[in-house]
Amino acid sequence: MRHVDFSPLYRSTVGFDRLFTMLDGLGQPEQAQTYPPYNIERTGENTYRITMAVAGFDETELTIEAHAHVLTVKGEKSEDEKTQQTEYLYRGIAKRAFERRFQLADHVEVTSASLKNGLLHIDLLRNIPEAMKPRKIAIAAEAVNAPKAIEAHVN
Numbered sequence: 001m002r003h004v005d006f007s008p009l010y011r012s013t014v015g016f017d018r019l020f021t022m023l024d025g026l027g028q029p030e031q032a033q034t035y036p037p038y039n040i041e042r043t044g045e046n047t048y049r050i051t052m053a054v055a056g057f058d059e060t061e062l063t064i065e066a067h068a069h070v071l072t073v074k075g076e077k078s079e080d081e082k083t084q085q086t087e088y089l090y091r092g093i094a095k096r097a098f099e100r101r102f103q104l105a106d107h108v109e110v111t112s113a114s115l116k117n118g119l120l121h122i123d124l125l126r127n128i129p130e131a132m133k134p135r136k137i138a139i140a141a142e143a144v145n146a147p148k149a150i151e152a153h154v155n
Helices: 007-012 017-026 081-085
Strands: 038-042 047-053 062-067 070-075 098-103 108-116 119-126
Touching: 062 108, 070 119
Parallel strands: none
Antiparallel strands: 038 047, 047 119, 062 070, 070 098, 108 119
């Protein structure tokens, strides 16, 4: 696998460190984390939804945290006494803890989260500040009805 050296770009750019780190990370294979499965949907022009299959977890066992452009979803199953005393002949339902991280773009914030039928829905909104939105500049035109005068110098 090839590794791209971004050090020449670091010398001539300011503030793009996070972008280069993300690009560098794309070239490295992920740790093959497939649990829990998830979908990322675009539900509107500036709205998104992450849906995670977290069957067997309830609201008290899930933690959602957004900090510094990273959304972290953690699930930790609590062991109760009944489970510890049970002898399983076959155990196919996963009760393992997980931690899934999502990189968020600038100005993307979590608006809500809900758990229904084993699916955790996290709604996101891209809220661009007014100062950063493109604005239309009006072009002033000369008045059309103004009479035009011709200047002449007579010697």
